Amino acid sequence: MDDLAEANKSNQDTINMGxxxxxxxxxxxxxxxxxxxxxxxxxxxxxxxxxxxxxxxGNQETRDKLAGYLRKKFGWNVSSEHVAVTNGNQAALFVLFNMLGGPNESAERNEILFPLIPEYVGYQNLLLPGLKVRAPKPSIQILNDHLFEYRVDFSRIQVTEKTAAVCLSQPSNPAGKIHSETDLKKLDYISNEKGAPLIIDSAYGAPFPNIIFSECPPYWSENTILLLSLSKLGLPGLRSGLIVASPERIAAFSKFSTSLNLAPNSIGAHILTELVSRGAIDHLCSQTICNFYQEKIAFASSKLISSLADTPCRLHHMGGGFFIWLWCEHLPFLGRELYSRLKTKGVVVAPGEEFFLGLEPDWSHGRECIRISCALPDTQLNVGIELIADEIVDAYR
Amino acid sequence: MDDLAEANKSNQDTINMGxxxxxxxxxxxxxxxxxxxxxxxxxxxxxxxxxxxxxxxGNQETRDKLAGYLRKKFGWNVSSEHVAVTNGNQAALFVLFNMLGGPNESAERNEILFPLIPEYVGYQNLLLPGLKVRAPKPSIQILNDHLFEYRVDFSRIQVTEKTAAVCLSQPSNPAGKIHSETDLKKLDYISNEKGAPLIIDSAYGAPFPNIIFSECPPYWSENTILLLSLSKLGLPGLRSGLIVASPERIAAFSKFSTSLNLAPNSIGAHILTELVSRGAIDHLCSQTICNFYQEKIAFASSKLISSLADTPCRLHHMGGGFFIWLWCEHLPFLGRELYSRLKTKGVVVAPGEEFFLGLEPDWSHGRECIRISCALPDTQLNVGIELIADEIVDAYR
Structure with missing residues (x-):
């Protein structure tokens, strides 16, 4: 979080990929x-x-229009009662986590299970005292010399009566991981068995902004809470989003939100309603937004792969989003040190460590990763990737 | 809170004064x-x-402009570091209460002291488990046959090392109470002695929207946290406000808020910045907004006073805001019953009981009051007041 303030303040010459x-x-x-x-x-x-x-x-028209869009596009059996307007995914998750899980030590359910780490670093600041993180180690699949991918290690996933929710981002922030429909169904099933919802944070995902580089419709069931945001559409200043969930959970969510905020802000919901009812949203996402980031990712990743060919570094398979998640295996120093060295050279990345929410500290992998944003102008992206690659090649020398 | 939803849904014929x-x-x-x-x-x-x-x-320009405005208008020694943009007073108070008081049973400071009840009903929903309300009885001053006024009973005010904050609304919602500068100084002094801030929620007050019917500049000190809102300016859909506090408290507030929301929404702050930098805000508040509500209050209160002349009812002295707070002493049934009877007649008011946050239940006064909004078109206001008066006159017969 502090990085956001810092990056805003940092001087013009710094390339902010953090x-x-x-x-x-x-x-x-x-x-x-x-x-x-x-x-x-x-x-x-x-x-x-x-x-x-x-x-x-939220506004009834927005709820109607979004439900209609989801019914028509994906055949989901949802009405306006399944939809609520939020003040963005972060604010919505604060409500959801604490409504589902506590915030009381004596609450029956007091754990949020993140089935695959690394996961969005902002989640842990949303948990009030008494609410715990469970974040089991994933397995690592080596795809080839340049790519790897995290997989949910189902042998470590234990949903219990203490689990308030199972939560993941899709595509994941930071790694761009896309969970298969089979895995999501499985997670949904074992969550539902214990009365916990599956929360899918689709800030970068489907149906909008849909920054996903393969055919991958959003997953939903009555036990799913799907979070949609306007931020990565390019509207982060409006602080606006939506959730899709069972009518009971929507009602509970709205009640809790009303206590906190009285009402959601209305401008973002209006803009989204217009995009949906004019049929503009799908074209905007697939033709404009997704293509834009896919080109950035393709350029940056191929440059990075060729520059790092002689190192043991691998990129996470890029399923979506606008980050590259880079694993520098056997890096002779910590990822945080790499971050500091890069900062000195004028490029800010996000050190990977914090994304391994609450993980046992003896897993060296957790200190060998950095997250690189590719949401930059071409020239800056080019220079930034070059600086990163040079520094890493040096490090292994 | 539920009333808001209910009133929005209620049929067109209902007069909503709730x-x-x-x-x-x-x-x-x-x-x-x-x-x-x-x-x-x-x-x-x-x-x-x-x-x-x-x-x-929040936006630096907004913070600069507001600080400049406060320096120039009131001579306060404040810079942009004293100002933060919020998502409205309710959201800001959630952050403040729980940041100052910890949502943790073991937090050192775990009480919010409301020095004068009745006080805004929404406050109690903002307190996370572990945080307690202290709301001592005020004294009641009978001003004349028709008017009364609450006074802070300083003999009951105990600020201690457990006090996280002392909080009041000025003018108060629901009663329209204006605390004198002497009382505010006193509250500030005894709060500061124990390391607790004095929070002043100026949602209806100075410097904007300034719905105050006498000369009454806002109070501020380095130990004060002043909350300003755009809602009663007529911009509630934007969910936007500001706080003015010491730089240390602003920094802590922003950190906590960032965890919850990533960033405040920006549209409302922009509109306010324009109003301030064009010098339009003062004229708008004093000439347009305050006058408008003062006329409504004057009309409704004089009608109510004359209609209830033969009953023991009294109105709270109307210092500001757009509510009438009516005390029906020795009402033969509960205020909640009066609310229900009025609802049947087609007029919704706010039953007074809930505004006596956490008060001992044996104080009959707490069940003899209702809050009446005067923010209505003249014809509705006229009919609404008539229905209320008729019902009450009947009740005492």
Whole structure:
């Protein structure tokens, strides 16, 4: 979190590959800005949006439209009662974790299970005292000389009566991991057996912004809580998102959220409603946003792979998102030290260690990784990757 | 909270005097809508607002401008380091209460002291387990046959090493109570002595929206945390506000908020910045907003006073805000029953009981009050007050 502030403050010459800010893609900005102009010129509409508290679960039209979109596109059996507007995934997960799990020491369910680490570092700050992290080691599959992939190690996954929720990001932040439908079904099944929901944080995933480099529809069931965000569409300033879940969980979520916030903010939900009801969202995601990041990832990863060919480094298989997750096996020093050296050279990455939420500290892999954002202009991306590769090649010398 | 949802859903014929929604005042809507139009037409500005995460404490320009405004207008010794952007007072108070008091049973400070009840009902839902309410009885001053006023009973106020914060709303929601500067200084002094801040929730107060019916500048000291909101300016849909506090507390607040929300939303802060830097905010508040509500309150209270002349009912002295707080002494049934009877007649008010946060249940006064919102069109306000008066006159017959 502090990195965000630091990166914002850092001097202009620093190449910031550490944060999760989306790139201001020109074609999508044009769409959003013209929607804002339309909105501002529709006096009745804008006055309703700023002048009224939203209903606790958000604007009814947004809930209707999103449910209709999900029914039509994926055949899900959902109504507006399955949808609530949120103030973004981070805020929504704070509510969900603590509503499902406590925050009381004596709560019956007091553990959040993350079935595959590394996982988004922000999750652990959302857990109030009394709520524990369970984050078993994944298995590592070596795909070839340059690529590896984490797999859920089901032999270590234990969902119990203490489990408040099972939670993962899809594609995962930081590694870009895409869980197969089979694995998600399995996780859903064993969660449901113990009365715990499967939370899927789709901040980078389907159905929007859909930064996924293969055919991969979103997973959903009545036991799933799917979180959707507007941030990586390029609208992070609006702090807006949605959740899709069973009507009972939506009702509980809205009640808890209302205590905290009175009402969700309404501008983001309006913009999304327009994108959905005009049928613009799918084209925007697949043609503009996903393509944009896929090209960045393709360029950066192939450059990195060829530069690091003589080192034992491997990249995680890039299933989606806009990060490269780099594993420097047998690195002669810690990942945090690599981060510091790179910072001195003028490039900020995210040290990998913190993403291994609550893991036993004796797993050296956890200190050999860094996360690199590719949401940068080409020239900066090129220079940044070069600096990173040079530093690592040096390190192994 | 549930009332908000219920009132939104209730049928068109119901006169809703129960909620806290501001009235959509025409003159202020014109100002806001034209600011939105300007914003939408300034491509660079709108793209920055929606396209970037705010810094953790909010946009620097907003913080600078607000600090400058407070220095110039009130002579306070504050810089941008004293200001943070929030997602509204409710969300900000959730952070403050739990940051100051720890949600942990074992936290050193585990009590929030509300020096004068009745106090805003939403506060108690913001306290995580382990954090307790202290809400000593106030004294009641009879002003005349029609008016009374609560006073802080300092003999009952005990700030201790367990006190995480002393908190009040000014003017108070629900009663419209204005604490004198002397009382605020006293509360500040005894809080500061024990290392606890004085939190002043100025949602209805100074410097904006400044719905205060007398000359009453806002109180501030380095030990004060002042909360300002855009909601009662007529912008509740934007979920935006500010806090003014010592740089240390602002830093702690921003850190905690960032964990929860990543960043505050940016649209509301922009609109406020424009109002402040164009010098429009003071005129808007004093000439448009305050006058509007003062006329509503004057009309409704004089009608209510004359209709209830033959009953033992008294109104709380109306220092500010847009509520009338009515005390029906020796009412032959509970305030909640009065609420139900009124609802049957087609007018929704807020039953008073819940505003006496955590009070001993044997104080009959706590069950003899209702809160009436006057933020209504004249005809509805007229009919609503008539229905309320008729029902109460009947009750005493």
């Amino acid at each position: 944060g999760g800010s989306p790139f201001p893609i020109k074609a999508s900005r044009e769409v959003y800005t013209s929607l804002f102009q339309e909105l501002a010129n529709s006096r009745a509409e804008i006055e309703k949006l700023y002048g009224q508290y939203s209903a606790p679960a | 909620g806290g929604s501001p009235f959509p005042i025409k003159a202020s809507r014109e100002v806001y809508t034209s600011l939105f139009q300007e914003l939408a037409n300034s491509r660079a500005e709108i793209e920055k607002l929606y396209g970037q995460y705010s810094a953790p404490a």
